[in-house]
Amino acid sequence: MSNLSRGAWGRWLVVMQLVLLGACSSLPTIVPDLSRKNPRVAVEGAAGPLTAAQSKAVLDRLKAGGKPTSIFDRHLAFEDALPGTPLVTGNQVTLLVDGPNTYKAMLAAIRGARDHINLETYILEDDEIGQQFAAALVAKQRAGVQVNVMYDSVGTLGTKKEFFQQLRDAGIRTLQYNPVNPLTAKAGWDVNERDHRKLLIVDGRTAFLGGINISSVYEAGSFSERSARSGPTGEKLPWRDTHLQIDGPVVADLQRLFTDTWAQQKGDPLPTRNYFPKLAPKGDDVVRAIGSSPKDPYSLIYATLISAIDSAESDILITNAYFVPDPQLMVALKAAVARGVKVTLILPSKTDSKLVFHAGRASYTELLEAGIRIHERKGALLHSKTALIDGVWSTIGSTNIDWRSFLHNLEVNAVILGPAFGQQLRALFDRDLAESNEITLEAWRRRGIGLRVRETLSKAWEYWL
Template identity: 55%
Template sequence: MMRKILNQLLLVLLASMGTVGCATLPDTDALIERHSAQEANFETARGPVSAKRNAAILASLQGKSGDIDILDKQMALEQAISDSPLVLGNKVSLLQDGAATYAAMFGAIRQAKDHINLETYIIEDDATGQEFSDLLMQAQARGVQVNLIYDSVGAINTPRAFFERLSKAGIAVLEFNPVNPLTAKGSWQINNRDHRKQLIVDGRSVILGGINISNVYTSGSAVLQRLLKSPTDGVVWRDTDLQIEGPVVAEFQKLFLQTWEKQHGPALAAKAYFPKLAPQGQDIVRAIGSTPDDPYSLIYLTLISAIGNAEKTVHLTNAYFVPDPQLLKALTDAAARGVQVQLILPSYSDSELVFHAGRAHYAELLAGGVQIFERQGALLHAKTAVIDSVWSTVGSTNLDWRSFLDNDEVNAVVLGHEFAARMQAMHQQDLDASQRITPQAWAGRPLEFKVKEWLAQHWGRLL
């Protein structure tokens, strides 16, 4: 227990140190205006499609729901700010919560034939972590090269022996930005964390989203029990992930390898990291990765512009909500022009500071016409959006300053009505399990909450 308390105090100190001289959020209006005259283009496994087919794809998408401005403007902007293409021919499976996601991950690891690249923020030395480590070592033993990136802060409570066991089995293990400056291989950037969660198998499939490797996805966490001051039997973490097969997997593979190189990892074993990929389905996907090394957060600009281009609906579900002024303005501006803006946020959290810092903005959002719902019965950890029933994203990015400025993050953007319908059905399920926050009820909340919100909001940039 004492070790955990000391680690938490250390992280607060390091976070405050890391924000000195840090980057600021971009002027989104200027960047969006600069790139608004582009044209959206699509690619297949063989490269860009013809102009005729490109126009036909857009026309088909628009024809299903009328004139959706988000298609022309949003896809063009994403293309202009990112070198990751909008790729046709993928199969995207929606994974809800730990059981489904872990089953997909375990199945993919067992079927691996060439290599496994795993990138995670948290990997704990518990039953779930041990099951992962055993499966990874079994894969390594049968000739599959396993490469693991884990975040030093995220895994700060995981014993060193856990990773040494993997290394002795032949797995290439890389610690992202070590907390200990003496072990850093480059400049010591303690506030830059690797918050990405992705499992890439044989360069042909990727599983990504919000899930970490921990028992909390199968049972209530000890932290949550302390917060609620009561047992959490049956209360689990609510998360969302994707399994993607098809040509776009190469884009996620590039992101993994870029991180490995940036962190000065050892030379990787020669494997088929970029196999020839055939179409696997009909889904259109773009991989978007952000790091503090970029001129601005690609995911942040993508989301702000998607909200700005929305004509009908903006449905966001997110675990850690500490919005900056531009995000607040984008949400209230959308509501003001008649867009239905719905936020599903946690009703309790493993981070009390983040929880109350987010609630400090409820009054402004409610006054601006934004609908707010708090998820009951589970600790919400998902990070998703579905806009105008055609544009969806799932990934690791929270709606907070840390995700937009300090972390390496990764999201998949999926374009299409069929997948958006599945996202919308999931959104409705969460709505049904949520309590709506009304302006009247919020104004009458206890004084204790108001004090906590006032205090927490001053820590927003550090959270």
């Protein structure tokens, strides 16, 4: 959900007044100097960095997947050139579509936990789904499994205090990220800084991440029957979202994001557990876990996306819920089209955040004139955040393509390299495409004055959306 998607406008206005007190920052300028010169491709395995011979063997196996070697090598080199966590091999990545499938997998992992459970989320609602998770977490805590829960203060504004008290009463450690009330903040205060991650780690071996919060709005799938819940416009719309389950060595990098954030927020010391077990290979997927924070010099997720777009050779497929591109990203997408790359966007047709929706639509004319194809997902409220480039570079996570995600939020994404997972994500993209309407330049130019005014007014707020 967008940071502006919750509750009534009155509550939103209170938060916005506080947001305007925050200091402004800017998006990084991504230039070649950001990458190391003559990058050396390095892949890390379960036992640490692989030797040159081992890395070559891994890459040879991946390149046997059918995609042109040059495309894969190019993305691998660009990805490795960026600083941060390494590419890690030996993982098994499972694509999860919509809430019911995701919650089933998450709850199964929770119930199977033996040592600890770490949950970090933007929204954790006191509803039927939230209570299911609370019951499962409490049961594990009482069974001797340590449970630690970190939740965002703004994202849980509508959740009753009693909900979290029941967790604490059972012995679960909880931490409210960057409280709205500055008197309760332990690590400095900036209400404009939000924890937008959706991250669950079980026993340090299995991780879940993506766009799905813990809320009953996800109780129905988006490709079958329609949800019984009313959407924000009064229509009965299911939520369309994408998540991942990851098993394997890269989980250690995701675990580190959680423990580091907990420490930075000065939460009570985490009880001693085996948070970083020795991890054996589980599959053949090469994955990079990327976290971003407003305290970083720049968003590594943003830099990675720009780098991947700049290295695209054939096609760029983006599905995103809150699409408000900055000028540099606009230049990158238009430049890709100019060199012959097909760029296709799937964006929402309905939204839970009208300001973000219309601010994003303000870029349609420029994108369409450049030859970028835009489709709007019908029959569902789109909340997914995915990208697939050249069939071999995939990313899924919590990051929207807007200023807030790149400047103000803590986010987490996974980059998956290789054609096998790319084929799965392309199939999902095609399913969404079949449920979407294309927006043509001719039709868009005929839109009414009312829409144009909303776009102009909304775009003025894009920095804070």
